[in-house]
Amino acid sequence: MSGHAGEPFAELPVAPKPPLRRFHQARWDEPIIFEQSRPGRRGVAVPAAGVPAVELPASVRRAEPPKLPEMSQLHVLRHYVRLSQENLGVDQAIAVGQGTCTMKYSPKVNDRFVTDPRIAELHPLQPEDTVQGVLEIYWRLERMLAEISGMYRVSLQPASGSAAIYANVAMIRAYHASRGDAEQRDQVITTMFSHPSNAACAKVAGYEVITLLPDENGYPDIEALRAAAGPRTAALMITNPEDTGIFNPRIEEFVRIVHEAGGLACYDQANANGLLGITRAADAGFDLCHFNLHKTFSTPHACGGPAAGASCVSEALAPFLPSPTVEFDGESYRLDDDRPQSVGKMRPFLGVTPNVVRAYAWIMALGAEGLREVAETAVLNNNYLMRKVLDIPGTGTHWDRNRLEQVRYSWQGLFEETGVHSEEIGVRAADFGVHYWTSHHPFLVPEPFTLEPTESYSKEDLDEYAAILAHVADEARRDPDLVRGAPYNQTIHKIDPATLDDPKQWSPTWRAYTRKHLA
Amino acid sequence: MTPVRPRVPGFTVGLVVNPVAGIGGPAGLKGSDGERTQRLALARGASPRAAERAAQAVRALLARRPGTSILTVAGPMGEDSARAAGANPLLVPFAPGDPSEGRDTTAAVEAIREVVDLLLFAGGDGTARDVLDGAPSCPALGVPAGVKVYSGCFALSPATAGVMAAEFADARETAEAEVVDLDEDAYRRGEVGPRLYGTLRVPAVRSRLSGRKLGSAASPGTAEAVAAEVVTRMRPGARYVLGPGATTMAVGRRLGLATTLLGVDVVQDGALVASDVTEKQLLDLVDGRETHAVVSVIGGQGFVLGRGNQQLSPAVLRKIMASGGLVVLATQQKLAGLGGRPLLADTGDPETDALVEGYVPVITGHRESALYRIRPATEEFPA
Structure with a gap:
């Protein structure tokens, strides 16, 4: 509004923003890309190459062309831009609600290194002498992670956190096998609030899992560990701080008990956001640990796609590392495939190179002092947010303990008062442009929600997030059906959660969707 | 009307x-x-x-x-x-x-x-x-x-x-x-x-039964998974005394046996040895052979012995503890619902209570268990 002097509008102030953001997510009703395919439509018309066609053997030739969507460039671009607008992520939301997943900012400058042709156009089968630069990045990141964890060697091959845990389980098994007691050591001990991937990977590797529950103080029961540890113990696999955000102060004792029983101690440091530069796995006596580069070291999470894990081991476990390792003789870098005791490959080739580059750049930008400041800021942010959240009537925590980088809260009080579930609060919060996650199943903390603010978010972000939760809790009291009817401002309305439990309805691919729903 | x-x-x-x-x-x-x-x-x-x-x-x-x-x-x-x-x-x-x-x-x-x-x-x-x-x-x-x-x-x-x-x-x-x-x-x-x-x-x-007071069947599949694990762990030639409860009954179901919900049954090598037995019968049945007692947690307080399974008398338990031992069945949720409080034994005989005191394996699912404390109820709730 452009008012001239003397006009009545000129004196009017700009209308103030309401206390909560008036958010509305984009809603495109976008069809699946395969449904938009039209026969013959093309993104690029590739000219004839002028090179004689190579006759492929019949055994490798397709009987019919692949059923890929046929679209123009514009339509492909538009499709993915629309999908990106129907998303809530770190780049546009206050993503503190995905506790245990550590949704921190991924600096955009690091993407420039990744898209640089010197990285983007590398081929995984290039001769070693032509990829010395990227091997150097692998080597240097390995040495940094070895320093951060105190461990001897690191493998950057695992393509996810759980793949790194699995690599660690495989190395534990190989270690015991090398000593002739793999058969006897058939149990892995974990704790109730360790990340469930530890129990899952141990089971997949064939181990029986023994779980330690919290004692009255919220710490894993150390007497139960004493009772569990013995000649059948292969390893303790433990997260610390646990998913509750509570740090176990007797962790060195835990490690010692397992060592005395002949087992190994493996530290899940996927999320080391409360620990960087403060404690080291090796200093507590651990034999193995792992990091998720996408939790602690800022790389994108990638929706179950190419994240990246780092498996870190002591000198005694180094012979069992996944193959190949990157070696440096002081002059040049090479890949070592000649590792007779190695557990083998976790994935093809080296690792998820773009994320290795991003993590390397992130650490280089921060330096050692910067890493410690990340941890201190994450813990400070979390404890600030905890005070704000616990001021909201109806919230609570299970144990009155200091928390490091995250907290598993409970809406039990609100639920008993209103009948509104934690999941419903989370869905309603999405109407204000944020979301949250409840907890792994089964819900051991009733009506749970898990917040983790990391170092990325400002005080104003945390205030806004807490204000949204307080507002929704207030709505639950005044008008529970309003909350239950949510979301109203989102891309889609409600989904039927029952479909998540029904394999007849799952469709992870278009082919499965066609078979299950269009046949 | x-x-x-x-x-x-x-x-x-x-x-x-x-x-x-x-x-x-x-x-x-x-x-x-x-x-x-x-x-x-x-x-x-x-x-x-x-x-x-x-x-x-x-x-x-x-x-x-x-x-x-x-x-x-x-x-x-x-x-x-x-x-x-x-x-x-x-x-x-x-x-x-x-x-x-x-x-x-x-x-x-x-x-x-x-x-x-x-x-x-x-x-x-x-x-x-x-x-x-x-x-x-x-x-x-x-x-x-x-x-x-x-x-x-x-x-x-x-x-x-x-x-x-x-x-x-x-x-x-x-x-x-x-x-x-x-x-x-x-x-x-x-x-x-x-x-x-x-x-x-x-x-x-779905997950709505996650409450602290909900009993053994919080999720319909869990009791079956626990039962399957119990059966997997059964040793040839050993006898298993199945206490009352829905989860222990699922063990019988897994074995294809008609065990009782409220009674105590004895199985061995996949066969029913005796059903709905008294303490006196049990004393004979557990005599001179490896025997394990399989019990579930009754109610929200954590009782595993002395409530609803009095057939497992001090005399019976002493024989079982000497030859085999105690196996408890519970979901992780049920254990978590105890809030760190121990499982309770109240057999009526302080010496027997002391015999079972300590850490007991609690089977919580397929290839998984927890180790959890049992304490005499008389010590947990002194008169």
């Missing part, structure tokens, strides 16, 4: 309220069973709270599913609460005593069980027993309104009961939940500990 048709179309919820449930609690009487207690409570100025709690449940149900028909009996045993919640209930002919007693609850359940999709009942563990006696052919769900609410068939709160009832209209999945009750006279003397009376079918609406 609205006439009742044999089958009411749509989703119909039956409502039975024990109007005196919970009256003894605020009066410090640790329960409300018996007319004398109820008179005493009223004399102490207590007022019944079951009617309002039942109304809260119906209100939450109708808020989620406005078209739901409510079928109940006249007066304080249901109609009053339904009307207080804004419902216009259908009534079945029924004449309770005044004041109403446990058998009135049973009779009311019998009167409406055939024509409803789900029975909501408001009360405590005593009410749940009366409902059980009415052998409901439909699933049932308790609205917690009593002093003692240890049974697994109760929702966490009245509002939750209403929400679960509404969700059940679509999901229609059920799970078994245990009905346990305390001997109130013993409870008043400070001797706590519930006994298992049977199981009711309750709604199993």
